[in-house]
Amino acid sequence: MPTPLLAGNYHSHTQLCRHAEGMPTDYAAEAVRRGLSILGISDHTPIPDDRWPGVRMPMASLPLYIDSVREAREAWPQLTILMALECEYIPEYHHFYEEELLGRLGMDYLVCAQHWFPCQGEWLGCFGQTNTPERLTAYTNHTIRAMQTELFAFTAHPDIFGNDYPVWDAHAEACAAAIAEAAAELNMPLEINALGFRREKIETPSGIRCMYPWPPFWETAARFPVTVTINSDAHRPADLTKNIPDALALAHRFNLPVVTPVKPK
Numbered sequence: 374m375p376t377p378l379l380a381g382n383y384h385s386h387t388q389l390c391r392h393a394e395g396m397p398t399d400y401a402a403e404a405v406r407r408g409l410s411i412l413g414i415s416d417h418t419p420i421p422d423d424r425w426p427g428v429r430m431p432m433a434s435l436p437l438y439i440d441s442v443r444e445a446r447e448a449w450p451q452l453t454i455l456m457a458l459e460c461e462y463i464p465e466y467h468h469f470y471e472e473e474l475l476g477r478l479g480m481d482y483l484v485c486a487q488h489w490f491p492c493q494g495e496w497l498g499c500f501g502q503t504n505t506p507e508r509l510t511a512y513t514n515h516t517i518r519a520m521q522t523e524l525f526a527f528t529a530h531p532d533i534f535g536n537d538y539p540v541w542d543a544h545a546e547a548c549a550a551a552i553a554e555a556a557a558e559l560n561m562p563l564e565i566n567a568l569g570f571r572r573e574k575i576e577t578p579s580g581i582r583c584m585y586p587w588p589p590f591w592e593t594a595a596r597f598p599v600t601v602t603i604n605s606d607a608h609r610p611a612d613l614t615k616n617i618p619d620a621l622a623l624a625h626r627f628n629l630p631v632v633t634p635v636k637p638k
């Protein structure tokens with residue numbers, strides 16, 4: 374069994390979200406093969422009104438999701454398998470995250486990940502609509518509001534806005550500083566998301582780069598006493614530990630302390 378660079382991965386998906394492959398038992402087999410001791414399954418949460426259905430399971434699949442994590446635990450007792458969900462924060466559903474997901478259904482943790490954010494009365498998508506300073510501010514405010522609920526164990530890809538905000542400027546700097554300051558205050562790890570390294574690159578006036586992780590975001594974050602977590606955001610079992618060295622290199626470049634985002638129970 375190889376010795377992994379990190380003992381755990383806390384961000385992985387299943388086929389139930391409609392854009393990933395594999396079930397929890399397939400990820401567990403891969404985790405054991407790669408020598409991980411902790412596997413966090415954190416598929417995209419269903420939302421009570423089933424909005425944004427293209428990239429997440431419907432509410433009706435939630436019992437199957439829970440059963441499939443339990444089955445994986447039974448099949449792979451040598452592995453600690455955590456049951457989680459990656460969440461859009463929608464204030465009107467605060468009780469759903471708190472009372473249903475963390476409460477009644479017993480999720481081990483929730484991941485804060487905003488792929489949509491409210492701006493002037495409508496929800497905009499983080500892919501393609503964080504492209505003005507005003508929208509970037511709305512994304513930032515919403516992300517911080519979500520973080521401050523303290524429902525979440527860590528904040529995934531806080532620099533996701535790099536996908537369409539082309540050039541690092543004073544607004545991007547202010548956004549990174551505000552998120553990092555909130556993370557430091559809340560003692561909440563920010564995720565350097567390794568999936569970004571294997572997604573398509575984008576062309577910008579400052580050259581070709583990853584959409585995220587966006588190095589100047591992390592350079593700014595490093596001015597605050599933040600911690601980071603590194604996860605593959607695997608959308609198929611074979612990617613469970615992919616690009617972890619790239620993400621670790623980024624953390625080391627800016628002296629960002631890498632932590633385990635979930636305390637064992």
Ligand SMILES: [Zn+2]
Binds near residue numbers: 608
């Ligand atoms: Zn996904």
Ligand SMILES: [Zn+2]
Binds near residue numbers: 384386459529606
């Ligand atoms: Zn994810």
